[in-house]
Amino acid sequence: MNDSTRRLIGVLGGMGPMATIDFMAKVVALTPATCDQAHMPLIVHQVPQIPDRTAAIMGGGDAPLAPMLAGLRRLARAGVELAVIPCNTAHHWHAQLSQLQELPLLHIAEAVRQELILSGAHDKKVALMATRGTHLAGVYSGRLGAAFEPLMTGDEAVQNLVDASIAAVKGGDLAQGTRAALEAADRLFAAGAEVLILGCTELPVALANTAIQDRCIDSTLALARLCVKESMRDDTNVRAA
Amino acid sequence: MNDSTRRLIGVLGGMGPMATIDFMAKVVALTPATCDQAHMPLIVHQVPQIPDRTAAIMGGGDAPLAPMLAGLRRLARAGVELAVIPCNTAHHWHAQLSQLQELPLLHIAEAVRQELILSGAHDKKVALMATRGTHLAGVYSGRLGAAFEPLMTGDEAVQNLVDASIAAVKGGDLAQGTRAALEAADRLFAAGAEVLILGCTELPVALANTAIQDRCIDSTLALARLCVKESMRDDTNVRAA
Structure with a gap:
C-alpha cells in the first residue's frame, strides 16, 4: 500500500507506548491531508517488552540491543524502507543498529x-x-x-x-x-x-x-517532522506546526 | 518480542489515521501496566491509502478488499497472531477477509x-x-x-x-x-x-x-477491550474502564 511519492516508514515503538502514540499523532498533524488517502503509510511495531534502556546503560549492558534489532528486522520483513525509534535513550545503540541491519535509521x-x-x-x-x-x-x-x-x-x-x-x-x-x-x-x-x-x-x-x-x-515533534520530510521523495510538502 | 502470555496483535489501521491512534491509546489505557514492559505488543499497519469504504459499498464495488487483504498478509508476514481493523465500514468485507487469509480477525x-x-x-x-x-x-x-x-x-x-x-x-x-x-x-x-x-x-x-x-x-473502545481480552492467553486480567 505504499504509493509512489512516499517511502513506507517503520516505527520501532513501545518505549513507551504512549510516547509512540504521541509520535503517530504528531506525524498525522504534520502531514498535509484532507482525507485518509493523503496520510502517511506507517508500520508501527509497539514492542514495550524491550528491556529498560537506562538500566542497561547504567549497568554497562546491552540487553535492549538484540530485541531492538529483532524489531527492526521484523519491520524490514514487513516492507518498510526507513525506520525511526521514538525513544531518545535507545539512540545509545543507534550506530550499532545501523551497522547490524539494513534499514536506514533516522537519529532523534x-x-x-x-x-x-x-x-x-x-x-x-x-x-x-x-x-x-x-x-x-x-x-x-x-x-x-x-x-x-x-x-x-x-x-x-x-x-x-x-x-x-x-x-x-x-x-x-x-x-x-x-x-x-x-x-x-x-x-x-x-x-x-x-x-x-x-x-x-x-x-x-x-x-x-x-x-x-x-x-x-x-x-518527538522534531522526529515526526524529520520523518514526514524524509518520507516524501520530493521533500517539498511538510505542513508547518 | 511476543511474550508467553500475550498473542501478538496486528492492527490494520489508517481508516482513518486518528481513529487508529485513538484505538491504540484505548488499548494502552485498558492494559494493566505500571511500566513499559507490561504493555501489549502490537504491530500497527497505518495504511490510509485503502480506497474509501463507503464509496465502494455505495457503488457496489470491492476496491478496498485487495489492499486490505495485502495489509493483513503483510501483518501476518511480520508475525502477528490475531488481527483487528478499527474501521466499522471495512467490516462489510469481514467474511471475505477471514476466508481469504489465515489470521483470525475480530469483528467490531x-x-x-x-x-x-x-x-x-x-x-x-x-x-x-x-x-x-x-x-x-x-x-x-x-x-x-x-x-x-x-x-x-x-x-x-x-x-x-x-x-x-x-x-x-x-x-x-x-x-x-x-x-x-x-x-x-x-x-x-x-x-x-x-x-x-x-x-x-x-x-x-x-x-x-x-x-x-x-x-x-x-x-473503538469496545474493539480495544475485546482485543486486550483476546490477546491474553488466560483471559483474566483486563482493566475495567
Missing part, C-alpha cells in the same frame, strides 16, 4: 538539531531534560553543533523530578508526570535555561497543553 | 454487542451512528441480538451531520467534527434514542471529552 538528536536551528535558538541557553541513560550515553553530545553545546543539565534534584515524571507517564499517572516535569522545568529556568530540550519522549506527553511548551524543543 | 460489531450487554442497555432504545456504507452493508444487522434490534437510525438530516463529522475528523478539523456529531446526537436523543452506538471510529474522536459520552457505546 539530529532531528532536534534541525529543530533548534528552525526555532532560532542558537543564541539561547539550552538545557537537556532526559533520562540518566541518555545523559550518561551522551546521546546528544557532539551532535547539536558548537552553538548549542555544552548543554546545561540539571542537578540531582532536577534529575529526580525528571525520572519521576517519566516513570509516572509510563505507569499511566499523567497528572503526576505533569507536576514533576513542570517542577523540573521551573528549576532549570530559575538556573538560567532559556530553552529546554524535551529529550525523552515521555516528557512531551507530560507537558502537553502546558504554558511552557513554547520554550521547549519537543524531540 | 461483536465487540459492540459485548459492550451493550456489559453496559446493561438491553431494555433501552439504541440508535446507530455510522457511515452510509455501514448502514447499507448491514455491518450491525443480525449481529447484536434480538434485544437490540432493529436499531434506530437517523433521518437524512442526521446522516448528513454524521457524514460531515466523519469527514471533518479525517480532514483534521476536530472542532467541526465535534459540532456536527453533537447536533446529530441531539436529534437522535430528541427522536427517542437512549443509547447511541458510535459505529464509526471517527465519532469517538469527535465526541471525546463531551458530556454525552456516558450515553454512547464507543465501537
Whole structure:
C-alpha cells in the first residue's frame, strides 16, 4: 500500500507506548491531508517488552540491543524502507543498529538539531531534560553543533523530578508526570535555561497543553517532522506546526 | 518480542489515521501496566491509502478488499497472531477477509454487542451512528441480538451531520467534527434514542471529552477491550474502564 511519492516508514515503538502514540499523532498533524488517502503509510511495531534502556546503560549492558534489532528486522520483513525509534535513550545503540541491519535509521538528536536551528535558538541557553541513560550515553553530545553545546543539565534534584515524571507517564499517572516535569522545568529556568530540550519522549506527553511548551524543543515533534520530510521523495510538502 | 502470555496483535489501521491512534491509546489505557514492559505488543499497519469504504459499498464495488487483504498478509508476514481493523465500514468485507487469509480477525460489531450487554442497555432504545456504507452493508444487522434490534437510525438530516463529522475528523478539523456529531446526537436523543452506538471510529474522536459520552457505546473502545481480552492467553486480567 505504499504509493509512489512516499517511502513506507517503520516505527520501532513501545518505549513507551504512549510516547509512540504521541509520535503517530504528531506525524498525522504534520502531514498535509484532507482525507485518509493523503496520510502517511506507517508500520508501527509497539514492542514495550524491550528491556529498560537506562538500566542497561547504567549497568554497562546491552540487553535492549538484540530485541531492538529483532524489531527492526521484523519491520524490514514487513516492507518498510526507513525506520525511526521514538525513544531518545535507545539512540545509545543507534550506530550499532545501523551497522547490524539494513534499514536506514533516522537519529532523534539530529532531528532536534534541525529543530533548534528552525526555532532560532542558537543564541539561547539550552538545557537537556532526559533520562540518566541518555545523559550518561551522551546521546546528544557532539551532535547539536558548537552553538548549542555544552548543554546545561540539571542537578540531582532536577534529575529526580525528571525520572519521576517519566516513570509516572509510563505507569499511566499523567497528572503526576505533569507536576514533576513542570517542577523540573521551573528549576532549570530559575538556573538560567532559556530553552529546554524535551529529550525523552515521555516528557512531551507530560507537558502537553502546558504554558511552557513554547520554550521547549519537543524531540518527538522534531522526529515526526524529520520523518514526514524524509518520507516524501520530493521533500517539498511538510505542513508547518 | 511476543511474550508467553500475550498473542501478538496486528492492527490494520489508517481508516482513518486518528481513529487508529485513538484505538491504540484505548488499548494502552485498558492494559494493566505500571511500566513499559507490561504493555501489549502490537504491530500497527497505518495504511490510509485503502480506497474509501463507503464509496465502494455505495457503488457496489470491492476496491478496498485487495489492499486490505495485502495489509493483513503483510501483518501476518511480520508475525502477528490475531488481527483487528478499527474501521466499522471495512467490516462489510469481514467474511471475505477471514476466508481469504489465515489470521483470525475480530469483528467490531461483536465487540459492540459485548459492550451493550456489559453496559446493561438491553431494555433501552439504541440508535446507530455510522457511515452510509455501514448502514447499507448491514455491518450491525443480525449481529447484536434480538434485544437490540432493529436499531434506530437517523433521518437524512442526521446522516448528513454524521457524514460531515466523519469527514471533518479525517480532514483534521476536530472542532467541526465535534459540532456536527453533537447536533446529530441531539436529534437522535430528541427522536427517542437512549443509547447511541458510535459505529464509526471517527465519532469517538469527535465526541471525546463531551458530556454525552456516558450515553454512547464507543465501537473503538469496545474493539480495544475485546482485543486486550483476546490477546491474553488466560483471559483474566483486563482493566475495567
